[in-house]
Amino acid sequence: MAIHCDKIGDTYSFHELDIRLFVTGELELIARYDITPGEHDGRIRLLRQLMYLSKVHEWSIILRLYSEVVSNIERGLLSWASRFDDTLTWAIARQVSSGRASGKPMGGKPTVQRRNQGGKSRPTYCKDYQSNACNFTEDKHWGTVNGERMLVEHICAACLMKRKDVSAHSESSSDCPCKGSRNNSSQ
Numbered sequence: 001m002a003i004h005c006d007k008i009g010d011t012y013s014f015h016e017l018d019i020r021l022f023v024t025g026e027l028e029l030i031a032r033y034d035i036t037p038g039e040h041d042g043r044i045r046l047l048r049q050l051m052y053l054s055k056v057h058e059w060s061i062i063l064r065l066y067s068e069v070v071s072n073i074e075r076g077l078l079s080w081a082s083r084f085d086d087t088l089t090w091a092i093a094r095q096v097s098s099g100r101a102s103g104k105p106m107g108g109k110p111t112v113q114r115r116n117q118g119g120k121s122r123p124t125y126c127k128d129y130q131s132n133a134c135n136f137t138e139d140k141h142w143g144t145v146n147g148e149r150m151l152v153e154h155i156c157a158a159c160l161m162k163r164k165d166v167s168a169h170s171e172s173s174s175d176c177p178c179k180g181s182r183n184n185s186s187q
Contacts, residue, residue, distance in 0.1 A: 018059065030044060049088060069087055125154075129154045
């Protein structure tokens with residue numbers, strides 16, 4: 001995608017857009033083009049979410065997030081009526097795990113990666129997933145543990161704590177060999 005600026009006479013590739021050009025282009029799409037009311041509302045919601053995220057992430061990450069949502073819409077995986085929270089959260093988590101995310105703190109607090117005694121990072125379980133109360137459908141998402149924002153995973157807390165094993169079931173699952181035997185220590 002290239003955007004042509006009539007006043008300047010320059011053409012920019014999508015990844016060269018700064019926040020002003022991006023917002024201007026998106027507002028042009030919303031205001032000028034023959035789009036459905038659903039797409040109009042969806043673009044406004046997406047733009048609003050991206051602007052909030054731009055406060056805590058580098059601009060290149062925001063452009064990738066936008067590209068992922070629009071690509072998913074074009075492939076029929078999402079619609080403009082969809083909630084974009086899960087897709088954006090998952091995309092941010094992938095950026096973090098690949099080391100491409102910004103060093104900006106989330107919500108004013110640094111993100112934390114737990115380490116085991118050997119210095120290797122260890123996963124952090126999602127507390128809500130243990131009782132089947134998590135609203136996220138992704139296996140990894142942002143969560144708060146002891147007041148710190150971190151990436152949490154849908155893995156068994158009991159198996160992680162007792163056996164140091166990463167298992168995809170929850171501790172309330174009948175598949176858990178450690179069911180009901182988790183230590184009372186915090187993560």
